[in-house]
Amino acid sequence: MNGMRSNPSGRYRPICPMCGRRLEANRDALTIVFMGQEYRFCSQQCQEHFARMPERHIVQLAHEPSGCLGYPCPYDGLPR
Numbered sequence: 001m002n003g004m005r006s007n008p009s010g011r012y013r014p015i016c017p018m019c020g021r022r023l024e025a026n027r028d029a030l031t032i033v034f035m036g037q038e039y040r041f042c043s044q045q046c047q048e049h050f051a052r053m054p055e056r057h058i059v060q061l062a063h064e065p066s067g068c069l070g071y072p073c074p075y076d077g078l079p080r
């Protein structure tokens with residue numbers, strides 16, 4: 001069975017981090033890789049919005065109260 005195991009270090013959910021919409025599987029073009037983490041977006045608008053202030057958004061995404069997005073915080077574990 002190809003189960004749905006929880007794999008915290010692996011995949012993230014196919015949800016647009018900017019607006020929470022589901023991503024379509026085929027649309028790989030709208031991707032940004034920032035600090036080793038890949039982010040996918042539902043639209044160019046969301047992608048550009050993220051690209052404007054990636055540092056701010058990644059921290060927000062990693063510490064979403066709902067925790068539904070599952071992006072790791074790239075600053076966790078870094079020396080201060």
Ligand SMILES: [Zn+2]
Nearest residue numbers: 016019042046
């Ligand atoms: Zn979006």
